[in-house]
């Protein structure tokens with residue numbers, strides 16, 4: 001616990017104020033107060049057959065303003081993309097246009113129920129059809145499975161189609177290769193589908209090592225999972241050779257499309273030889289996704305995998321769009337359902353609104369601006385931080401901790417200090433291929449002015465670290481609603497090598 005919490009975190013007169021510690025509503029209980037003053041219902045028939053509550057259930061007594069203020073104060077303790085720059089690499093925390101929010105709340109979209117007769121939701125089906133069409137155009141893939149509820153769910157769905165396609169050929173391959181720089185969900189998804197996972201190392205250029213890949217490739221490999229642009233913020237420039245090597249051995253090419261926002265409208269995955277790729281609608285095409293949702297991870301499938309796409313299938317016939325809900329007709333080989341109902345509909349609305357408001361040229365421009373912003377940061381920070389790889393970055397830029405050498409400051413400390421500067425920290429200690437990684441993704445929605453503010457803060461902190469002010473970093477954050485919890489600052493590489501040194505107090509306790 002931090003020093004600023006507990007009973008002392010009240011105003012001098014003892015009222016709640018805007019202190020660090022927010023009391024529970026149960027602790028705010030004020031007998032006699034009532035939020036909504038409804039008359040006791042009288043003379044109603046007992047339809048619960050003796051199950052009526054007889055005594056109070058112990059809810060606190062509170063006025064409506066008390067409750068509203070409690071939740072508003074809680075919401076203000078969170079950093080959000082609506083509060084400031086959120087350069088969390090790999091997460092694409094871009095601004096969510098309010099237009100998308102407004103459209104997702106239209107009653108015709110927000111209030112429909114998935115059990116409504118299809119004849120009453122023709123507009124919703126048409127929206128899904130339009131979204132799938134746009135994703136087909138952008139990826140070049142002939143089929144889109146809309147239902148996966150997040151990127152990781154899309155990975156499992158894609159790997160299930162690969163397994164089904166191999167089984168249909170009578171092949172029981174046992175291994176899946178995963179790039180060493182991959183997001184942790186990649187090996188988890190392959191393992192969840194019953195495959196043994198084998199890592200393929202990266203080269204010193206931060207790309208997949210093709211020679212190492214080819215050493216591991218044989219008739220037992222079902223697929224390679226590779227992210228492009230990869231998690232080092234670099235384009236896999238041997239992607240065509242990689243695809244050819246996989247196909248030569250009868251293996252599939254799974255691409256983690258979480259970073260599609262860097263190449264939108266510039267590169268079509270189908271032209272790279274990719275067989276299957278999930279798209280994080282909630283990153284590439286906006287949608288608020290901090291705090292775990294709502295996400296949406298549609299999967300784009302090449303012709304060889306399309307017959308195995310999960311149910312339901314959205315088909316267009318003489319009478320407009322319809323859903324195929326069972327393994328019949330063309331959907332005979334579908335892997336079945338992977339999610340209740342039809343997917344994350346509100347996110348579909350936001351994603352399509354984003355695409356339609358930008359248009360084809362605007363989407364390409366968004367990708368170009370995302371890359372430009374990352375390279376602007378890289379160029380301006382190069383002298384202060386240590387870029388992990390030379391040359392042009394894509395939509396995010398990776399630094400390592402060499403610039404902190406001998407300073408007594410770790411990547412974690414540096415990130416904590418950024419919180420006091422008013423910024424959400426960058427992603428740290430990911431990807432694992434770089435020691436003390438700091439992955440910065442500014443996104444295209446940040447202005448040059450806000451990038452400059454961030455650059456100034458990072459440069460000032462780097463100077464402080466070099467000047468030997470390690471204690472300043474170890475005490476950070478000082479001004480956040482919570483200080484450090486259980487992190488131990490001495491660890492040089494907490495994710496890989498972290499062990500609590502015996503007898504050490506957690507920092508900030």
Ligand SMILES: Cc1ncc(COP(=O)(O)O)c(C=O)c1O
Pocket residue numbers: 090091150151152153183185227231256258259280295296297
């Ligand atoms: C590269 C990469 N792959 C996969 C995922 C998983 O996506 P989701 O969080 O939507 O499940 C992420 C999420 O951060 C990611 O950055």
